[in-house]
Amino acid sequence: MDKLIMTPGPTYIRENVRVALSQEITNPDLDLDFYEFYKETCNKLQTLLKTKNNILILSGEGILGLEAACASLVEKGDKVLCIENGIYGEGFGDFCKIYGGEVTYFHDDRRKGLDYDKLENFLQENHDFKIATLVHCETPSGITNSISDICKLLNKYGIISIVDAVSSIAGEEINIDEWKIDVVIGGSQKCLSAPPGLTFLSISKRAQDAMNNRKTPVQGFYTNLSIWKNWYEEKWFPYTQPISDIYALTQAIDNVLDDNNIIKRHTLFANAVRGALINSGLELFPNDHFSNTVTTVLVPSGIEYKDIFNKLIKEHNIIIAGGFDFLQDKIFRIGHMGENCYEDKLYLTLKALNTVLKELNFELKADLHQEFVKLLP
Numbered sequence: 001m002d003k004l005i006m007t008p009g010p011t012y013i014r015e016n017v018r019v020a021l022s023q024e025i026t027n028p029d030l031d032l033d034f035y036e037f038y039k040e041t042c043n044k045l046q047t048l049l050k051t052k053n054n055i056l057i058l059s060g061e062g063i064l065g066l067e068a069a070c071a072s073l074v075e076k077g078d079k080v081l082c083i084e085n086g087i088y089g090e091g092f093g094d095f096c097k098i099y100g101g102e103v104t105y106f107h108d109d110r111r112k113g114l115d116y117d118k119l120e121n122f123l124q125e126n127h128d129f130k131i132a133t134l135v136h137c138e139t140p141s142g143i144t145n146s147i148s149d150i151c152k153l154l155n156k157y158g159i160i161s162i163v164d165a166v167s168s169i170a171g172e173e174i175n176i177d178e179w180k181i182d183v184v185i186g187g188s189q190k191c192l193s194a195p196p197g198l199t200f201l202s203i204s205k206r207a208q209d210a211m212n213n214r215k216t217p218v219q220g221f222y223t224n225l226s227i228w229k230n231w232y233e234e235k236w237f238p239y240t241q242p243i244s245d246i247y248a249l250t251q252a253i254d255n256v257l258d259d260n261n262i263i264k265r266h267t268l269f270a271n272a273v274r275g276a277l278i279n280s281g282l283e284l285f286p287n288d289h290f291s292n293t294v295t296t297v298l299v300p301s302g303i304e305y306k307d308i309f310n311k312l313i314k315e316h317n318i319i320i321a322g323g324f325d326f327l328q329d330k331i332f333r334i335g336h337m338g339e340n341c342y343e344d345k346l347y348l349t350l351k352a353l354n355t356v357l358k359e360l361n362f363e364l365k366a367d368l369h370q371e372f373v374k375l376l377p
């Protein structure tokens with residue numbers, strides 16, 4: 001068997017996506033059919049994200065989407081609220097500062113989901129912000145924030161919301177129009193299970209207007225979302241499109257749209273993975289708002305993360321992820337995203353982890369893989 005990559009992205013890629021990736025290409029600048037194909041892919045993303053907002057697909061990993069949103073919307077002196085309860089959330093503030101934003105942080109508990117009431121109280125006193133940034137699923141800590149109410153609240157105050165949903169799209173419920181989210185950023189390599197290399201953004205009219213009404217030009221070209229204006233009407237791309245990656249992404253979106261139970265499947269397996277870990281005596285990092293797409297487990301005392309990682313890969317051919325920043329060596333993470341979110345892969349992972357933890361002298365209260373199976377309906 002090939003290596004099983006059970007990390008929170010990149011994920012396993014289904015065969016029909018790999019076939020799509022290897023299709024014959026055309027000249028994406030000159031072949032008008034490709035403009036239709038690109039547009040259709042954007043329409044499919046609109047369906048997936050439940051929005052009528054404009055969609056762009058950019059050639060670059062999720063980080064490009066985050067930076068492009070900040071570069072295009074934040075101007076020198078703009079007041080930005082960085083709402084954070086984790087590493088990606090806090091990092092958003094750094095991007096805004098690069099582009100001259102005056103960043104105020106709303107820090108929240110890193111083991112819990114963002115506290116709506118606390119944020120509401122904060123906003124009552126301070127709401128003079130042009131933009132607010134937040135993360136849907138904090139992949140490094142395995143927490144999914146309830147963004148529906150928060151984004152509606154930001155909208156009520158006229159604040160443009162920018163949401164990093166890279167690791168949640170297709171694994172968690174998201175409804176951009178109903179939740180009134182201005183900018184949402186996704187990536188190809190998480191729950192969509194396409195190869196790494198693409199990011200996409202959904203941009204509301206209000207966010208588009210803010211870009212059009214900037215006082216100063218965007219400091220950048222590749223990160224300037226305004227250069228895409230009228231690409232379809234004028235049949236013009238700002239640069240040659242990564243056509244093979246887009247073929248693969250389109251097939252991956254079709255796979256997701258064909259799977260009516262995809263969110264339910266993520267919820268079900270995420271529950272079973274967490275339950276198995278808890279029943280076996282391990283402790284999760286989050287206290288609430290557990291992610292549907294990644295589970296974060298504290299490394300038991302007396303055991304080193306690197307030993308778990310090394311044994312899993314060397315003896316079982318399975319890759320899991322660790323922690324970084326304040327979670328370095330303190331946690332390990334199992335991704336259950338997209339094509340990785342199936343019983344066989346998770347069973348093998350938990351069975352191997354069970355063996356490894358026993359060999360490292362951790363006293364399991366029950367067998368991980370058996371608990372997992374028991375928790376499935």
Ligand SMILES: *Cc1c(COP(=O)(O)O)cnc(C)c1O
Nearest residue numbers: 061062063088137139164166167
């Ligand atoms: C994966 C991910 C990104 C993209 O980051 P990489 O480290 O380059 O993979 C951005 N935001 C979130 C929340 C992610 O999970």
